[in-house]
Amino acid sequence: MIRSVSGLWSRHTSLFLIGCVLMLATGLSLLIGRYPSVQISMPWDIADDQLLSKLVLNLRFPRILIALMLGMSLSAAGLVFQMIFGNPLVEPGFLGVSQGASFGAAFAIIYMGSSALMVQTSAALFAILGLVFSYYLAHRLRYGGWVLRLILSGIAVSALFSSGVGLMKYMADPLSQLPEITFWLLGGLSGSTWNKLLSILPAVSISLIVLLLLRWRLNLLSLSDAAAFSMGASPKLERAVLLGAAVVATASVISVSGMVTWVGLIVPHMARRLFGADSRFTLPATLLIGGFFTLICDDLSRILLPGEIPLGVITSLFGAIGFIVLLSITGVRSQR
Amino acid sequence: MNKPIITLENISFSYNGNHKNALRNLSLNIADGSVTSILGPNGAGKSTLLHILLGWLKPDEGSIYLKGRPLTDYSRREAGQMMALVPQIEHMPFDYSVLEYVLLGRTPYLNPLESPQDIDVSAARKALEISGLIHMETRTVTSLSGGERQLVLLARALTQQPHIILLDEPTSHLDLANKSRLIKILGELHRAGSSIILTTHEPDVAATISTEIVLLRQGQILTSGKRDAVFSTQNLSEAYGVPVRIVEIDGQRVALWT
Numbered sequence: 030m031i032r033s034v035s036g037l038w039s040r041h042t043s044l045f046l047i048g049c050v051l052m053l054a055t056g057l058s059l060l061i062g063r064y065p066s067v068q069i070s071m072p073w074d075i076a077d078d079q080l081l082s083k084l085v086l087n088l089r090f091p092r093i094l095i096a097l098m099l100g101m102s103l104s105a106a107g108l109v110f111q112m113i114f115g116n117p118l119v120e121p122g123f124l125g126v127s128q129g130a131s132f133g134a135a136f137a138i139i140y141m142g143s144s145a146l147m148v149q150t151s152a153a154l155f156a157i158l159g160l161v162f163s164y165y166l167a168h169r170l171r172y173g174g175w176v177l178r179l180i181l182s183g184i185a186v187s188a189l190f191s192s193g194v195g196l197m198k199y200m201a202d203p204l205s206q207l208p209e210i211t212f213w214l215l216g217g218l219s220g221s222t223w224n225k226l227l228s229i230l231p232a233v234s235i236s237l238i239v240l241l242l243l244r245w246r247l248n249l250l251s252l253s254d255a256a257a258f259s260m261g262a263s264p265k266l267e268r269a270v271l272l273g274a275a276v277v278a279t280a281s282v283i284s285v286s287g288m289v290t291w292v293g294l295i296v297p298h299m300a301r302r303l304f305g306a307d308s309r310f311t312l313p314a315t316l317l318i319g320g321f322f323t324l325i326c327d328d329l330s331r332i333l334l335p336g337e338i339p340l341g342v343i344t345s346l347f348g349a350i351g352f353i354v355l356l357s358i359t360g361v362r363s364q365r
Numbered sequence: 366m367n368k369p370i371i372t373l374e375n376i377s378f379s380y381n382g383n384h385k386n387a388l389r390n391l392s393l394n395i396a397d398g399s400v401t402s403i404l405g406p407n408g409a410g411k412s413t414l415l416h417i418l419l420g421w422l423k424p425d426e427g428s429i430y431l432k433g434r435p436l437t438d439y440s441r442r443e444a445g446q447m448m449a450l451v452p453q454i455e456h457m458p459f460d461y462s463v464l465e466y467v468l469l470g471r472t473p474y475l476n477p478l479e480s481p482q483d484i485d486v487s488a489a490r491k492a493l494e495i496s497g498l499i500h501m502e503t504r505t506v507t508s509l510s511g512g513e514r515q516l517v518l519l520a521r522a523l524t525q526q527p528h529i530i531l532l533d534e535p536t537s538h539l540d541l542a543n544k545s546r547l548i549k550i551l552g553e554l555h556r557a558g559s560s561i562i563l564t565t566h567e568p569d570v571a572a573t574i575s576t577e578i579v580l581l582r583q584g585q586i587l588t589s590g591k592r593d594a595v596f597s598t599q600n601l602s603e604a605y606g607v608p609v610r611i612v613e614i615d616g617q618r619v620a621l622w623t
Contacts, residue, residue, distance in 0.1 A: 112459070116458060242478050243477060243478065245479070245480040246477055248465070248469055249469055249472055251458060251459060252455065253452070255416065255419075255450070255452065258419070258420075259448070259449060260445050260470060260472040260473060261441045261443075261446065261473030261525075263441050301459070301460070305461070305462060305465070305505075306461045306462075306505075307461060309480050
């Protein structure tokens, strides 16, 4: 592991190398696709072929960029959640965010005409509503510490939204609406366009920049509130800012991708294995590895079968396998 | 008596109106440069009082002054540079290295967008030296023994370069060797001019290291003052509700229950 050879390569160098690999993978992904069967097109071939160059520029390119943003946001949010809740087994699906988004999407598909923009907006709004509701409920609970109360509220809010999704599915038109809901719940980037990219770019980039700027504070927030307070921090405020940024980024990306699971759980683990716990390094590492992981998964979902495999299926397959491997190598430390 | 570094005036506090661990109408001066033990039985409100001094718990009534200025007037960073806490126990969910962990003590010297620089690393290393942990700065905190963890928490507090060090039951999880190590370090800090405030339910710890003792029972101060005046058969028996005998061994006074 990189960490064990830190005497040879500093963590900065390792980050730089992973960044280079990511750039390379991004370039290659642009060249790979089904046209009409799986092939690698050379840049000059793309330039010669008008249809292909349109396809690459208008479909493949925005899709790749969205895949990168999706992976970066989900994994960074996963790291933020894991550190703030002092628990390596949580992910952005926590606190009702994912289930809220699912409900919002299903609701829009059935009642609001299922236009892409409607589904996207409704998913993002309900994702944030899930967080707000969980937070509110946690304040009202009279049981246990703050973190436990947040976790319990998150479970309750998720269950509520998830039964709502069940109800929506039951009421959906089985020929038109149900497949659309199912497709959304499985997650995928097949409908990616420049417009979709632009619609989420501001929220995602601002959130990720906030997380990057505040990355060292995450270490502080992984301690108890009293400890963080005693060191001159304002844990409640800082936690709200970091959680808010993580949720806004997550809500934005899943509003265009649908449910893509496991990325937020597995990638922070990989980053910690490579770089140790200090979020000064794990946060940038998580961004890079998350982008890489999701990009490769999306490439596979484009090229493995003649039809698309939903991205969520691939990420959960590789995520779960990776998780099992990590568990069997060292065991995941969880004491809370 | 030295000028008070902390003054409490008529402090009352309860957890949501619950009487457990509540404090009632406490007034107290803590002398600058003293080692003050807050001594008392379990549930007397010792930790509550410590967290009130820290500013983490807000009293329902009364005021706290730090160097004559209301504690609430201090910014979070100012307070963090003045006072540091060594918690009784800390959940450590991630594999930080000892140095990374101790570096967190530099928080009050950094604005929220800053990361620690070389100067912060040297401050952390200095604290590790004082705590005798410099040889294990690359170890992960999760691999340390209970005693070593306690010393890491102390080193993190020292990295804040505070004038006042608050310790919550610092010896309760330590074996004899680690206990004496910690007490020795606290003695050195005291001689270097720090004010030290600790909670303990063990009279012997209070007798060994303090210059002053505050005897707490059921959320009220039974008595407080110079160690030798407070550490008496009558006071301890009353505080703990059992007959206590004090014997002197090699000039050191030890409380026994009979």
